[in-house]
Amino acid sequence: MIEVENLHKAFDGEEVLKGIDFKFEKSKTNLIIGQSGSGKSVLLKCMLGLFTPEKGIIKYDGKPYSEFTEDERKDLSKQIGMVFQGGALFDSMTVEENVMFPLKMFTKKQHKENKERVKEVLNRVNLDGNEKKMPSEISGGMQKRVSIARAIVNRPKYLFCDEPNSGLDPKTATVIDNLIQEITHEYDITTIIITHDMNSVLEIGENIAFLKDGVLAWKGDKSQIFKTDDETVTDFVYSSNLFQKVREAQQQGL
Numbered sequence: 532m533i534e535v536e537n538l539h540k541a542f543d544g545e546e547v548l549k550g551i552d553f554k555f556e557k558s559k560t561n562l563i564i565g566q567s568g569s570g571k572s573v574l575l576k577c578m579l580g581l582f583t584p585e586k587g588i589i590k591y592d593g594k595p596y597s598e599f600t601e602d603e604r605k606d607l608s609k610q611i612g613m614v615f616q617g618g619a620l621f622d623s624m625t626v627e628e629n630v631m632f633p634l635k636m637f638t639k640k641q642h643k644e645n646k647e648r649v650k651e652v653l654n655r656v657n658l659d660g661n662e663k664k665m666p667s668e669i670s671g672g673m674q675k676r677v678s679i680a681r682a683i684v685n686r687p688k689y690l691f692c693d694e695p696n697s698g699l700d701p702k703t704a705t706v707i708d709n710l711i712q713e714i715t716h717e718y719d720i721t722t723i724i725i726t727h728d729m730n731s732v733l734e735i736g737e738n739i740a741f742l743k744d745g746v747l748a749w750k751g752d753k754s755q756i757f758k759t760d761d762e763t764v765t766d767f768v769y770s771s772n773l774f775q776k777v778r779e780a781q782q783q784g785l
Contacts, residue, residue: 532557533578533689533721538587540573547573548584549745557721560712560735564726565742566767571725574742575691578723579611580604591689609637612682612720614692614711620666620674620681626653627662630681637685652680656710672703676710683714690715692724696731708734729768732756741767 533555540548548570555561555578563571576582578589580596589596591607599607620629627649634645653659656676666674675695682690692711696704712735715722726732732739736753741764749756749764756768 532590532592533723534588534590534593535574535578536588536590538574538577538584538589540570540577540582540584547745548577550587551740551742551745551747553740553747553750554738555721555723556738558716558719559722559737560715561721561723561738561740562726562732562736563723563740563742564732564767565748567727568744569742570745571742572693575693575723575725579613579691580607609685610688612685612687612690614675614678614682614690614695616694616697620677622666624665625662626658626664626666626669626677629666629677630684633681633685648684649680652684653677655683655714656680671698672706675699675703675707679707679710679714683718683720686718687720690720690722692722694725694727696726696728701730704728704730705734711735712737732768743767 535551535553535555538548538551539546551570551574563574565571573582577584621632624632627646630649630652631645634640634648638645650659650662653662656679658673658676658680661669661673666677669677679695690711695707695711699707708731711722711724714720724731733753736756739751739753739756740747741749743763749759749761751759756764759765
């Protein structure tokens, strides 16, 4: 679990996060949603230790990050997996080499053992047999699955995903959503996902933080978000034609 308490962050005197309180629960897909500029990425970077908040506490499994020793912070970094928006694969490395990269960086295991672990996670994301291919030789959806395999290869306790569905068609995006959720439950991970995709909210929104102008405007799950009367939330949720139709159907009792 990751807990954020009264978190404030400012840049050049302008406050971006204005007292965020939220619990990112273990073994759940925790979604951070909101419009551009709402503070989602800043919150994520604060939790990753890339930004230092002016005020507030970030706790990893009950211990404030500010109290971590340098060695504890290094250990924490080894326990974090990251799925980047664009996949962030190394173009000059094979699929196998991309997934093996964190193992070579953070462990001292033998090459044979690393290869076995890579094969295991590639099989888990349904990419066995693609080890020797280059990123340019596989589809965008497959690249995202490689990114997920790389993120979980070190058996992380925490998984951060920044717009994991970016650039994917709806069907492939749903596959990626479900894969992330399955892995979260299977490995008992605390997963945090930034997304603009309301389909993802509907599919895997188990614990949702909705930010607006640096404030936690609403929290709940995927079933509750379609029942709220909060206009700030409903304006965001039903901003697309698809979800406007969902709302109309709900009102008509269909």
